Amino acid sequence: MSAERVYAVMRRLVLESDDRKQRVADTLGMSFSRGRALRALVDGPVRMSELAGRLLMDKPYTTVVVDDLERRGLVVREADPSDRRAKVVTLTETGREAAETAIEILTAPPAELTRLSPEDLEELDRILGKLGTA
Template identity: 40%
Template sequence: MSSPTPPTTTATVPTKAHLIEEFAAIGAAYYQDFAAVAARHGLTSVQAKALAVLVRKPLPMRGLAEQLVCDASNVTGLVDRLELRGLVRREVSATDRRIKTVVATETGRAAISAVRDDMQTTHEALDLLSPDERVVLHELLTRLRPVLEQR
């Protein structure tokens, strides 16, 4: 009795350009879902993005501007509006009293969590993956993230 031959793969390896195109399309679709849901929660897309950044770690105003890819002068008004709603607070830096660090409050953490929980289009896309595929995707994204986040 002969052993079965292993199946051959006919799939071609995607080029980097094809992978970048998929990243771009998925990123754009994710951001549209994120912005639409944020609006239903009374947040602009930039306010929601700021909260998403700040729940990972508190940042000085300048650092938040860099993460949002905007001018530091725009961040003052943004943080003012988030602070009025109790979603963030400013703290004086322990190392330099001139620097204000922006911190997400528990209310802010709950708000961004609610936005992510309500992102049905994104959830439906992820539901297409099996648990094993989700593990693999998570491992791949975790490997890529530090390189893509380098400045």
């Protein structure tokens, strides 16, 4: 088996067999980019400028995204106590639940992996460990 064939199987398995981005969008009832913003806030409050950087979005579009999430009751935006000119975005409890739902969808193993025997999973883990990905 060639490296190209193995990579084609891995690509299909991980990227093409299940449109997780669409599942996140459908489940949350919002665009995937808004779900990404929620996930970026899971570890705690973030300044708007830092959020824009994490999401690789320009600041005006980040404002549009946060405005929408705020209208939905998923985040709150407040002045940064250390710099009143800056705004900090924090998840609400509902926002945290939505972010966790998105994370669950994105991190669930593909069905094909769950059907492998424990021995096959162990062997695959061993091989992937050689690649530095496990």
